[in-house]
Structures are given as structure tokens and as C-alpha cells.
Amino acid sequence: MADYLEVSTATETRDQAVALARSAVGERLAAGAQIIGPVTSAFWHAGAFGTGEEWKLVMTTSAERYPALEAHVLEHHPWENPQLSATPIVAGSEGCLRWISASTTPVPAQ
Template identity: 30%
Template sequence: MTEALLIRITCPSKDVAQKIADASVEQRLAACANIEGPVTSTYLWKGVVEQAFEHVLWLKSVAPCWNALETLVNKIHPYDVPAMVAMPVSHMPAPFATWLDENTKAPAQ
């Protein structure tokens, strides 16, 4: 089994999150996407504390897809520095792991 990742990306709108979700799943870079929100985010940007309403996009993917996903997010996402982090998945049921592997495909190098 390939290393599973749970990827979290904050987006400025549901529309942006949906565009990234659709492209990720269509290109098989992620097997599934979930959108939550809006949430309130507080962050430091260029020395100023900012607040914004954002949507959280969760992608279920595998490590070999990370680079292509990062490129895709940077292409679609309007932020200069999208907040995109990946967490390794340490446990999951075997049928889910199989489904994840069957529904993701890293692009050829």
C-alpha cells in the first residue's frame, strides 16, 4: 500500500475549494474531497494580524501525488501562499486503503 495522506487546504471561498476538489479527483490525484466551512481564520500576513472566513478542503490522497497536487493548487488557488499541509494516515481499514490506491494515480515523471 502506498503512503496515504490527508491533505488540508484553506480556501477563500467554497467555489475555489470546489474547483480544486473537482480537478484533484478528475485527475485522480485524490480519491475523495470534502469541503467544510465557512470557518474563521486568524493569521499573520506581512506583519499584520488578519481575519477571514475560509472554507477547508480535505483531500484523501497518496504521497506520490503530492507534487502534482501542490502544482495544481498553486495554479487554481488565488493566495500567494496557500495553506496546504499533509498528514500521514497511520491507520485505516484495509478496504478503504485498497479503494484509495485504486482511485489515485501519480502522474508519470
């Protein structure tokens, strides 16, 4: 697995995406998050074809923090089985990659 990942999911509303982004970044599971939308999605769900409006949430994290980020998203996402995928960041500016590492390093308890 790559050292750094871009992780995406989608929510039904902007507020849901903002809440998920704030909690993931606030807990240092993701370095940052962007919310894109609304976007139109076409999908199969429960055996039926559908379309709908969603808000895409894209987060950056380290490979080391991905399992905790995945668990967090699955626990706090409003959908029972959300789409969640991680794409390797195969190249990035040195400063950006350092920022991802620093931002996703847990702060020791005092």
C-alpha cells in the same frame, strides 16, 4: 513518508474550494475531497494579524501522488501562497486505503 496522506488547504469562497476539489479529484490526484465551512481563521499575513472566513478543503491521496497534487493546488489555488499541508494517515480500514490507491492511479491513455 506514510503511504497515504490527508492534505488540507483553505479558500476564500465555497465555489473556489469546490473548483479545486473537482479538478484535483477529476485528475486522480486525490481520491476524494471534503469541503468544510465556513470556518473562522486567525492568522498572520504580510506582517499583520487578521481574521477571516474561509472554506477548508481536505483531500486524501497516496504519497506517490502527493507531489503532483501539491503542484496542482499551487498552480490552481486563487491565493499566491496558500497554506498547504499533508498529514500522514497512520492507520485506516483496508478497504479505504485500497480505494485511495485505486482512485489515485492514473488511467493509461488509450
